[in-house]
Amino acid sequence: MFKCPLIAKFGNQEVYLCLLVEHRSTTYQFVSIQLGGYIFDAYRKQLKNNEDPLIVVIPFLYYHGSDEWTPPEMTDLFELVPLSLKDYIPVFKILFENIQNYSDSQIRQLGSGLFTSALLTQKYSDRPDLLLERFSQIFSILGSWKDRNLFNTLVDYYIELVEAEEEELNLLVEKIPDIMKTEFVSLADRLRETGRKEGMVKGEEKGIKRGMNIERERKNRTATENMLDKDFDVSTICDVLEVTLEFVEKVRKSMKDQDK
Numbered sequence: 001m002f003k004c005p006l007i008a009k010f011g012n013q014e015v016y017l018c019l020l021v022e023h024r025s026t027t028y029q030f031v032s033i034q035l036g037g038y039i040f041d042a043y044r045k046q047l048k049n050n051e052d053p054l055i056v057v058i059p060f061l062y063y064h065g066s067d068e069w070t071p072p073e074m075t076d077l078f079e080l081v082p083l084s085l086k087d088y089i090p091v092f093k094i095l096f097e098n099i100q101n102y103s104d105s106q107i108r109q110l111g112s113g114l115f116t117s118a119l120l121t122q123k124y125s126d127r128p129d130l131l132l133e134r135f136s137q138i139f140s141i142l143g144s145w146k147d148r149n150l151f152n153t154l155v156d157y158y159i160e161l162v163e164a165e166e167e168e169l170n171l172l173v174e175k176i177p178d179i180m181k182t183e184f185v186s187l188a189d190r191l192r193e194t195g196r197k198e199g200m201v202k203g204e205e206k207g208i209k210r211g212m213n214i215e216r217e218r219k220n221r222t223a224t225e226n227m228l229d230k231d232f233d234v235s236t237i238c239d240v241l242e243v244t245l246e247f248v249e250k251v252r253k254s255m256k257d258q259d260k
Helices: 031-048 104-108 114-123 128-133 135-140 148-162 166-173 178-199 204-229 234-241 245-259
Strands: 002-005 014-022 057-063 095-098
Touching: 031 057, 031 234, 104 114, 114 135, 114 148, 128 135, 128 148, 148 178, 148 204, 166 178, 204 234, 204 245, 234 245
Parallel strands: 014 057, 057 095
Antiparallel strands: 002 014
């Protein structure tokens, strides 16, 4: 949930932007119902916080899957509904953006740094061969970066997607700026080392994947703790982080135990 000021010509009001990131590379027939739940959760939170007057919530849906998709509206989910009943179906507008509708050049024009690199990586997330071809393009624009944790997350995500052999990855790394090269190699080595310690029995390759899973779980746990601290509801945490209800409840219990 983000609080955003409107530009001058639209007045000096503020609106809430309800952001749903569709990052599973899949379409979802009932996404309007999912978004509707988030919208009313946002309004209920405003009531709880004694907001007066209420602030408009705008749903924004971002999609990066390779399948063509036009999110169905609420009215599209019902068949053979009499005209007299249509007024009882809730209708709201969704701001929808599909990253596949943008060329690589258009994405790069959005700026430089982690944001643009992440968008390019997501665009080709289910096409590892094309993702490998764009290795230099993705990491060369990271000429300056401040948040090392986000950079590490991007590298982790990229390595997991491409599943490249170590020798092939080393050749690609030689093509990026030295500052990125050092950080990339350092993180890749750390992931491999974690994997070796956890997966020697099954071989180095499976060990690397195990190490990456451990790293991912650690990040999910940290993100879940942060979202719980900020009073996000459990369903939102599960959807955004792609974690299970059991995982969130386990983290919540751990946090309570630490407070005792």
